[in-house]
Amino acid sequence: PTGFRLPVVPAQGSIASGIALTLNKNADSALGEQGYRMTVGKGITIAANGAAGLFNGVATLRQLFGHEIETDTREPGPWKVAGGTIVDYPRFAYRGAMLDVSRRFRPKTEVLRYLDDLARYKMNYLQLHLTDDQGWRLRIDKWPLLTDIGSKYEVGGGPGGYYTKADYAEIIAYAAGRGITIIPEIDGPGHTNAAQSVYPELNCDGKAVPARNDISVGYSSFCVHSEATYAFLDDVIAEVAAMTPGPYIHIGGDEARATTPQDYRTYVDRVLPIVTKYHKIPIGWHEITKSDKLSAPTIAQYWGTTGDPSGTGDAAQEAARMIEAAKKGVPVILSPANRSYLDMKYTPQTKRGLMWAAYIEIDAAYDWDPGTYLKGVDEKAILGVAAPQFSESMTSLTDVRYMAFPRLTATAELGWSPAATHDWEGFKRRLAEHARFWETGGIPYYRSPKVDWPARAVP
Ligand code: NAG
Known part of the structure; x- marks a missing residue:
């Protein structure tokens, strides 16, 4: 996506650092059209059968950073993402x-x-x-x-x-x-x-x-x-x-x-x-x-x-x-x-x-x-x-x-x-973490009393 500030490196051999997006046409049929596999080691690889899967993987990665890397200037980086592998695809198309x-x-x-x-x-x-x-x-x-x-x-x-x-x-x-x-x-x-x-x-x-x-x-x-x-x-x-x-x-x-x-x-x-x-x-x-x-x-x-x-x-x-x-x-x-x-x-x-x-x-x-x-x-x-x-x-x-x-x-x-x-x-706990994305991104939202929202990121 435009505005992504991390280095994107070509996916040749093992990824030493940076983020690689790889299209492996039909290599992993379980992922379907929209799924992706993300591996976080020293670098990050998102693999998918099609562009839709890569978009979805990138959306997850942006959430994993825990804050909006494009607009949240309070944390200039470097940013951390927990290591591991995610295999993810949607229930509905x-x-x-x-x-x-x-x-x-x-x-x-x-x-x-x-x-x-x-x-x-x-x-x-x-x-x-x-x-x-x-x-x-x-x-x-x-x-x-x-x-x-x-x-x-x-x-x-x-x-x-x-x-x-x-x-x-x-x-x-x-x-x-x-x-x-x-x-x-x-x-x-x-x-x-x-x-x-x-x-x-x-x-x-x-x-x-x-x-x-x-x-x-x-x-x-x-x-x-x-x-x-x-x-x-x-x-x-x-x-x-x-x-x-x-x-x-x-x-x-x-x-x-x-x-x-x-x-x-x-x-x-x-x-x-x-x-x-x-x-x-x-x-x-x-x-x-x-x-x-x-x-x-x-x-x-x-x-x-x-x-x-x-x-x-x-x-x-x-x-x-x-x-x-x-x-x-x-x-x-x-x-x-x-x-x-x-x-x-x-x-x-x-x-x-x-x-x-x-x-x-x-x-x-x-x-x-x-x-x-x-x-x-x-x-x-x-x-x-x-x-x-x-x-x-x-x-x-x-x-x-x-x-x-x-x-x-x-x-x-x-x-x-x-x-x-x-x-x-579980949903409401995870939801609370998104307040920071919305607040630093200038998105107004309803602070429902049903959710334990954190203190405002932007007072
Ligand atoms: C319905 C109408 C819509 C209207 C809306 C308001 C549908 C499919 N049709 O009356 O034109 O604006 O609800 O909630 O919702």
Whole structure:
């Protein structure tokens, strides 16, 4: 990674000193695509089958130093790492986060800082929620008004903003330099007011709707029976696919309350093939399981609040439908809103955040098992975990990070570590040691009373 100040030496013969990163293609199949073997003797060797493994090994090494070697000037070195060998690989292939840059725009440089945060914890996907009722945030050349006009507002009355194609490319490259793949989300058929406010043809009555920057959900819908809608989506998805080297495009699909159930299925069944046509794998919020045509490799992201289908309410029904789809082979990304949503308040006293799903303290974010969460679903059906953060209540990068730390690390660990090592007492002890990284790195965090934090490193 850039900024690494230790000497990197070529891996010829034994390593006398310094750090060697070695790619031994298929030499150690137990490590898989993302694992690594680290040997610390006089020097340090990190070996892996692919770049992803090397990134993960470097992330571990940075943690082993016990403090941030790039920003923590209180310890100029030399630095010590205990000797030994680590063989390490993830439980789940997908470990992600989501930033909502629609409700409130976050400038490119702030997205890069969040990518740094994710890389530190071996997270390998960042979903960008680029479109919603309150603003469209990515330049689409064929439909320029989306950003010329549709990006100029946001929740709270701020100026909004958008990413040019060059900005987006820079975000993707910066992410790739840290082992992270960007997943663009184009939400629909609901959460679409920004697009409908600038292009009248997306509405059934052919009239543009007024722009909105309030935080209600579920009122907007593309005109599902009009071919203009699919011509628009074909153009948008073609451009997004061309800009996105990663394999996935997220089509949203959540909370289409203004769309009838039949229309909703029509929409999903029309949009999925467009994504496939442009050689991308679709991901959708779990509502897309309402389509009868859903099948692998299309992925469903579960944001329900229970994995137990036996109850009678809506939540149990959502779980039942997700479980049925998973059993039919649809891969699942787990983002239970009452466990992994980084926009839920920690406690009633938390200044930012919503609380519709739960108050989520750090122990609640950690104490669940992705492998057994959906009742009756085999762990093999679970692609991984993700921690979304919607931004109705986030006014700055400081807010974004304060709500993410420490909970983001809980999702990261659930995605990486084997179930057998799950242990709240151990987690909370290890977590306390990370305060120093955050404080010297300028990352605000919630000092949960459930953790015995050390005295502040930076008073
Ligand atoms: C839901 C909506 C989202 C909103 C968020 C707030 C999903 C998938 N959809 O109402 O638009 O911002 O929760 O936590 O979460």
